[in-house]
Amino acid sequence: MNILLTGATGYVGGRLKERLLGRSDVRLRLLVRNARKLRGALPSSAGVFEGDTFSPASLAPALEGVEIAYYLVHSMGGGGHFEKRDLESAVNFRDACIDAGVRRVIYLGGLGRKEDASPHLRSRIETGETLAARPDRLELVWLRAGVIIGAGSSSFEVMRHLIEKLPVMIAPRWVRTLTQPIGVEDVLDYLVLAKDVSLADATVVADIGSEAMSFREMILRAARAMGLRRILVPVPLLTPRLSSYWLALITPVPYAVASALIEGLKSETVVQNDNAAKFFPQVRPAPFEETVRRAMESIARGQIISRWCDSSGGESCDVDGREESLEGAVYRDVRRRSFRGLPADAVFRAVKSVGGKQGWFRFDWLWRIRGILDKLAGGYGTNRGRRDERELAVGDKLDFWKVADLREGRRLLLEAQMRLPGRAWLELRLEGETLVQTAFFLPRGWLGRLYWYAIWPLHSLVFSDLIRGVVRLAQSRFEDAGGLSAES
Numbered sequence: 001m002n003i004l005l006t007g008a009t010g011y012v013g014g015r016l017k018e019r020l021l022g023r024s025d026v027r028l029r030l031l032v033r034n035a036r037k038l039r040g041a042l043p044s045s046a047g048v049f050e051g052d053t054f055s056p057a058s059l060a061p062a063l064e065g066v067e068i069a070y071y072l073v074h075s076m077g078g079g080g081h082f083e084k085r086d087l088e089s090a091v092n093f094r095d096a097c098i099d100a101g102v103r104r105v106i107y108l109g110g111l112g113r114k115e116d117a118s119p120h121l122r123s124r125i126e127t128g129e130t131l132a133a134r135p136d137r138l139e140l141v142w143l144r145a146g147v148i149i150g151a152g153s154s155s156f157e158v159m160r161h162l163i164e165k166l167p168v169m170i171a172p173r174w175v176r177t178l179t180q181p182i183g184v185e186d187v188l189d190y191l192v193l194a195k196d197v198s199l200a201d202a203t204v205v206a207d208i209g210s211e212a213m214s215f216r217e218m219i220l221r222a223a224r225a226m227g228l229r230r231i232l233v234p235v236p237l238l239t240p241r242l243s244s245y246w247l248a249l250i251t252p253v254p255y256a257v258a259s260a261l262i263e264g265l266k267s268e269t270v271v272q273n274d275n276a277a278k279f280f281p282q283v284r285p286a287p288f289e290e291t292v293r294r295a296m297e298s299i300a301r302g303q304i305i306s307r308w309c310d311s312s313g314g315e316s317c318d319v320d321g322r323e324e325s326l327e328g329a330v331y332r333d334v335r336r337r338s339f340r341g342l343p344a345d346a347v348f349r350a351v352k353s354v355g356g357k358q359g360w361f362r363f364d365w366l367w368r369i370r371g372i373l374d375k376l377a378g379g380y381g382t383n384r385g386r387r388d389e390r391e392l393a394v395g396d397k398l399d400f401w402k403v404a405d406l407r408e409g410r411r412l413l414l415e416a417q418m419r420l421p422g423r424a425w426l427e428l429r430l431e432g433e434t435l436v437q438t439a440f441f442l443p444r445g446w447l448g449r450l451y452w453y454a455i456w457p458l459h460s461l462v463f464s465d466l467i468r469g470v471v472r473l474a475q476s477r478f479e480d481a482g483g484l485s486a487e488s
């Protein structure tokens, strides 16, 4: 069966890719905006097509000969007008599927009723309606899920950070709204089975979830499953804006994601039909507490397959590791350090482990303060950490950076995602037995130029310490391993 998967660099699609690759009955194709963001090795039978749902011409080659296509795409991280873009994307995809003779589209949207849905949820419902609008030519299995419980899912990460950091929580009154969470493994079971399910009508809408509960109950039950006792007090005075600032500050999500989550609290997201049991009787969604425990185990083992911040969110893929982009940088801070006597692979392993739990060496506290300022300005701050404490891949987010380029053993290029009056990159490159670290800055207007000079004394401290710290880390790991390379 030829299957096309979209969204393979995203949270759900990244996991579904792993599931489908393991199946002998599936010949998998991936449609991605940037193939360099795909993690892990792909078998030679898997086809990778670079394309974009806003470019219909790029969809045709990917869909040729395809029977089933998964639609796991949205434009919600790109600021305003996402509704319009989501509709355009769905129309393009539906029409391209019809032209290519695709038999079935499988789409995962959100739970909720259109009448009282938040703008994000409404957009997800309209996407489903668009995909379902040509039942004469295209089947649609439309799964609808609420909060997904799994390591790296945005709602789960927000809940986990609140629970871990705050023994007593005050919350807006909408925490009494009902929701019906589901574990990510169950979502994947439904998605995989959806390719084979027999349909009576061209479209089936199946709402999926474990048990219905209020958001308040969800947080308190998750806390208990994590072995913690928490108190949650709903307060009528907490406005959406205040609650969003609070979430953004305490948890890894930036203000925009926090305010979408808070907005979502106002709409009930519970299962509206029993089609999941009818069409997928094999799936028995795991109890809520079990899904929380599984997510916590994955985090403890450092096995986070995908995260909420993996996708670019915006209109185009935001990973840009091209040398040309750096040529326009007006300011550069270049530092060099010899690592003679150390194996280059040990040094590159140290390069790849900066940030996250490892931190930023002696001036970690300065980076953290910068992170808090960034959070206050609506940015990501540093508490996104890393998906994996040792390994990196293009597109991975690392505190307030993202990996723009990674050439094993040679070069790591990070692009700043912090709020800045310009664009900034940090490059760590191995040249012979020298580590070369360059900070690039492309200022926006006079404010950008002013920023570079104003911050220069601090940059001087943190950048000189960073290169020293990386070589020291490589050295100490090398010595701890008895002079052998750190991994061996």
Ligand SMILES: NC(=O)c1ccc[n+]([C@@H]2O[C@H](COP(=O)([O-])OP(=O)(O)OC[C@H]3O[C@@H](n4cnc5c(N)ncnc54)[C@H](OP(=O)(O)O)[C@@H]3O)[C@@H](O)[C@H]2O)c1
Pocket: 006, 007, 008, 009, 010, 011, 012, 013, 031, 032, 033, 034, 037, 051, 052, 053, 054, 071, 072, 073, 074, 075, 089, 108, 109, 110, 111, 124, 145, 146, 147, 148, 153, 154, 155, 307, 308, 310, 311, 312, 313, 314, 315, 316, 317, 318
């Ligand atoms: N995550 C949840 O908690 C949750 C809960 C309920 C329902 N859902 C539904 O599940 C679906 C997938 O969500 P998700 O959380 O996995 O999303 P996500 O992590 O944000 O991933 C979105 C994916 O779409 C790709 N993409 C965006 N615009 C594109 C375009 N124009 N052309 C091609 N690819 C494009 C992104 O690629 P880049 O990497 O290039 O950006 C990324 O791979 C959505 O419909 C969502 O409503 C998710």
